[in-house]
Amino acid sequence: MKTKTVLAAVLLATTAMTGASAETLRWARAGDSLTLDPHAQNEGPTHTLAHQIYEPLIIRDHSGAFQAALATDWAPKEGDPNVWVFNLRQGVTYHDGSDFNSEDVVFSITRAKSENSAMKELLTSITEVRAVDDHTVEFVTDGPNPILPANLTNLFMMDKTWTEANNASAVQDIAGGETTFASTNTNGTGAFTMVSREPDVKTVLTANEAYWGKDEFPLDVTEIVYTPIQNAATRVAALLSGEVDFIQDVPVQDLGRVGDTAGLVVKTAPQNRVIFFGMNMGDEDIGNDNVEGKNPLADVRVRQAMSKAINRDAIKKVVMREQSQPAGMIAPPFVNGWNEAMDASSSTDVEAAKALMADAGYADGFSIQLDCPNDRYVNDEAICQAAVGMLAQIGVTVNLDAKPKAQHFPLIQNDETDFYMLGWGVPTYDSEYIFNFLVHTRGEERGSWNGTGYSNTDLDAKIVSLSSETDLEARNATINEIWQVVQDEQLYIPIHHQVLNWGMTEKVVTEVSPEDDPKIKFFEMN
Amino acid sequence: MLAYIIRRVAQSVLVLLVVGLVAFAMFRFVGDPIDNMLGQERTMEDIERLRENLGLDQPFIVQYYKFLGNAVQGNFGLSYRQGRPVADILMERLPATLELAFVSGLLALLGGIALGIFTAIRRRGVSANMIMTVSLIGVSLPTFLIGILLIYVFSVELGWLPSFGRGQVVDLGGWTTGFLTKSGIQALVLPAITLGLYQMTLIMRLVRTEMLEVLRMDYIRFARARGIKERAINFRHALKNTLVPVITITGLQLGSIIAFAIITETVFQWPGVGLLFINAVQFVDIPVMAAYLMMISVMFVGINLIVDMLYFAIDPRLRVDRGSGGGH
Numbered sequence: 001m002k003t004k005t006v007l008a009a010v011l012l013a014t015t016a017m018t019g020a021s022a023e024t025l026r027w028a029r030a031g032d033s034l035t036l037d038p039h040a041q042n043e044g045p046t047h048t049l050a051h052q053i054y055e056p057l058i059i060r061d062h063s064g065a066f067q068a069a070l071a072t073d074w075a076p077k078e079g080d081p082n083v084w085v086f087n088l089r090q091g092v093t094y095h096d097g098s099d100f101n102s103e104d105v106v107f108s109i110t111r112a113k114s115e116n117s118a119m120k121e122l123l124t125s126i127t128e129v130r131a132v133d134d135h136t137v138e139f140v141t142d143g144p145n146p147i148l149p150a151n152l153t154n155l156f157m158m159d160k161t162w163t164e165a166n167n168a169s170a171v172q173d174i175a176g177g178e179t180t181f182a183s184t185n186t187n188g189t190g191a192f193t194m195v196s197r198e199p200d201v202k203t204v205l206t207a208n209e210a211y212w213g214k215d216e217f218p219l220d221v222t223e224i225v226y227t228p229i230q231n232a233a234t235r236v237a238a239l240l241s242g243e244v245d246f247i248q249d250v251p252v253q254d255l256g257r258v259g260d261t262a263g264l265v266v267k268t269a270p271q272n273r274v275i276f277f278g279m280n281m282g283d284e285d286i287g288n289d290n291v292e293g294k295n296p297l298a299d300v301r302v303r304q305a306m307s308k309a310i311n312r313d314a315i316k317k318v319v320m321r322e323q324s325q326p327a328g329m330i331a332p333p334f335v336n337g338w339n340e341a342m343d344a345s346s347s348t349d350v351e352a353a354k355a356l357m358a359d360a361g362y363a364d365g366f367s368i369q370l371d372c373p374n375d376r377y378v379n380d381e382a383i384c385q386a387a388v389g390m391l392a393q394i395g396v397t398v399n400l401d402a403k404p405k406a407q408h409f410p411l412i413q414n415d416e417t418d419f420y421m422l423g424w425g426v427p428t429y430d431s432e433y434i435f436n437f438l439v440h441t442r443g444e445e446r447g448s449w450n451g452t453g454y455s456n457t458d459l460d461a462k463i464v465s466l467s468s469e470t471d472l473e474a475r476n477a478t479i480n481e482i483w484q485v486v487q488d489e490q491l492y493i494p495i496h497h498q499v500l501n502w503g504m505t506e507k508v509v510t511e512v513s514p515e516d517d518p519k520i521k522f523f524e525m526n
Numbered sequence: 527m528l529a530y531i532i533r534r535v536a537q538s539v540l541v542l543l544v545v546g547l548v549a550f551a552m553f554r555f556v557g558d559p560i561d562n563m564l565g566q567e568r569t570m571e572d573i574e575r576l577r578e579n580l581g582l583d584q585p586f587i588v589q590y591y592k593f594l595g596n597a598v599q600g601n602f603g604l605s606y607r608q609g610r611p612v613a614d615i616l617m618e619r620l621p622a623t624l625e626l627a628f629v630s631g632l633l634a635l636l637g638g639i640a641l642g643i644f645t646a647i648r649r650r651g652v653s654a655n656m657i658m659t660v661s662l663i664g665v666s667l668p669t670f671l672i673g674i675l676l677i678y679v680f681s682v683e684l685g686w687l688p689s690f691g692r693g694q695v696v697d698l699g700g701w702t703t704g705f706l707t708k709s710g711i712q713a714l715v716l717p718a719i720t721l722g723l724y725q726m727t728l729i730m731r732l733v734r735t736e737m738l739e740v741l742r743m744d745y746i747r748f749a750r751a752r753g754i755k756e757r758a759i760n761f762r763h764a765l766k767n768t769l770v771p772v773i774t775i776t777g778l779q780l781g782s783i784i785a786f787a788i789i790t791e792t793v794f795q796w797p798g799v800g801l802l803f804i805n806a807v808q809f810v811d812i813p814v815m816a817a818y819l820m821m822i823s824v825m826f827v828g829i830n831l832i833v834d835m836l837y838f839a840i841d842p843r844l845r846v847d848r849g850s851g852g853g854h
């Protein structure tokens with residue numbers, strides 16, 4: 001009896017302390033953050049956790065639009081197109097109480113540009129970052145860079161003093177066998193502070209009382225308990241049984257189950273990720289087909305025929321259970337350069353496809369191997385299986401080889417596949433990013449994900465020109481020209497835009513962010 | 527006895543070395559860790575640099591040799607995935623797996639022996655036959671399915687027990703335990719049943735068969751004829767003589783409980799070494815995979831060694847055999 005009274009008193013006391021509005025969000029998704037060092041990994045779940053604790057100069061809200069974070073405004077410098085000026089927010093403090101100022105921005109950008117940083121590729125155009133005064137910073141680029149702000153939305157600011165005092169100025173070098181303080185400790189300016197963390201098990205965050213944005217964001221959630229649950233069935237069970245409030249990845253086969261359960265809601269939105277097939281068109285002859293001395297994929301008619309053979313609506317209906325948007329171009333709809341007509345251009349026409357095959361001299365078809373991941377995209381292997389049947393209709397006999405992503409992606413990287421599946425997200429929301437990685441001739445700086453062997457010097461020159469074209473209208477015109485070539489050449493066979501499904505209890509109110517990176521400060525709790 | 531132990535230990539070390547060699551030879555087929563370690567914006571130059579720094583461009587024999595060199599000094603390297611020392615991660619995760627294995631092992635052993643004796647003594651009884659039929663399910667249903675079924679019934683429908691995780695754990699200086707909190711014990715129930723069910727039915731069937739055999743022996747008949755109480759015959763004489771194979775199987779199964787906790791841990795998001803290993807395989811986290819495989823093989827080899835020695839203690843015939851120079 002006595003213990004019970006004490007317990008009740010303690011409980012009352014804790015409730016009183018945290019206030020009536022205390023709301024815990026129990027949140028689960030398949031993966032966990034890989035490190036707390038904000039510059040050591042460029043990867044979804046890692047950035048998502050970092051976004052709760054650290055902040056970049058600019059963020060994207062849940063609609064994908066820019067929003068001022070640690071910078072209040074930014075613009076190219078008058079009279080010097082090679083310089084961007086960022087005015088920093090005043091009165092921002094880190095979790096340890098120290099002030100945020102321009103010195104930290106210079107430090108963080110320099111750190112993120114260092115050799116071990118995973119973020120450095122987004123910052124290659126920056127040649128210098130200088131502090132003009134305590135709250136103004138100038139970014140000098142190697143030429144005018146109109147889309148620089150878009151590269152900074154996952155670039156988190158660290159406190160120079162804290163980082164240096166803890167010997168964490170260098171980004172962790174795993175190969176060097178070292179661990180750093182910053183990979184297991186945090187000191188950000190974000191809306192939440194770290195309470196405890198066991199990697200892959202549980203991370204607890206609590207609201208930052210001194211957060212600058214207290215009046216700007218809903219901030220209904222006062223505590224976050226984040227638990228990765230890998231097994232999809234278990235994750236759904238945890239939501240159904242009320243053990244978690246919010247899961248980020250509801251498998252398509254369980255959408256009905258979750259949506260029909262009283263008290264649960266599924267929210268769906270297009271994701272910033274497009275799924276497509278790539279084809280090796282560059283080689284004279286390819287190894288994985290049955291055609292000797294020739295490469296059927298080098299013929300644009302064959303590529304067009306293959307695209308026409310794919311029935312995207314059937315994939316949407318049968319494989320994806322309506323959870324996809326058929327695509328006609330390999331840009332997600334949020335991206336600058338996307339246009340509706342092109343994205344609607346894919347059509348299924350088996351007769352026309354057969355005619356194209358006959359024109360190209362492959363009336364009897366050919367056989368080829370399709371390499372496909374089986375643990376990367378939503379129903380990736382099933383999409384490939386569906387494609388096998390569809391391509392068989394025009395005589396293309398496909399041997400499907402589905403593998404885990406760790407084995408699949410090296411094939412593309414090492415030019416060991418002639419026909420492959422790939423998905424692509426565009427963090428900068430600009431077509432240039434797609435062209436740089438997927439369209440430009442493969443080389444040292446660009447084209448690292450272009451496994452097609454496609455090389456077009458005129459097009460390469462246009463792609464390179466995008467990075468320094470300041471006249472946005474002219475730039476968009478060039479983007480459109482490049483897309484036209486990509487479409488005409490049928491460089492890739494677009495399949496669909498992936499759709500995100502977030503499952504939550506009724507008390508959680510949020511929109512789905514296209515980046516799949518919920519920023520909990522935007523969440524409202526009923 | 528001493529020579530026997532030394533010989534067995536030498537064999538064990540050889541087994542370990544071979545396991546490591548095979549493991550390293552296979553890692554290349556798991557995939558390429560570089561791709562997981564660098565983001566999608568990485569350049570070819572980054573890839574080459576990291577591959578060289580990690581020594582992945584070297585033949586697997588060289589990688590294995592380096593691993594062994596560091597491992598004997600207690601250094602298992604850094605996890606590619608978490609960037610923390612592998613030894614630390616394993617030590618963090620091991621208590622979860624060992625507690626789960628202990629509880630399910632205990633469940634399997636006690637439940638298995640009790641049910642085995644029961645079904646042997648009442649072998650024509652209705653309830654014994656029902657238990658035998660039900661045990662078929664335990665043997666033939668895959669672990670993950672049992673786990674999902676249990677979650678569905680006890681977490682989703684009834685809401686009695688948690689579907690994932692370890693609940694609240696208490697840190698006892700480097701060892702986290704779930705035994706001391708209510709949520710910790712609740713969280714143990716479903717995974718322990720899932721993991722132990724197969725072993726329990728196995729032990730039960732084994733005990734039953736052995737018991738039936740022993741009960742037919744002459745000395746049991748004589749014991750009966752002498753009017754010794756049924757209870758004493760069953761438990762003192764018959765049971766004792768069925769235990770040698772049961773100990774062998776239990777020992778070996780204890781190893782597999784720990785090793786095959788992988789599936790149960792994945793279904794229940796149980797934060798043990800099995801889940802760690804699955805993550806490592808998906809990420810191609812070579813240091814973690816290597817350390818885990820070595821740890822498991824040390825455990826298997828160790829358990830076998832102990833079981834062999836227990837034979838000595840239990841079965842006097844083995845000692846006589848050895849003494850007379852007989853082989854196997």
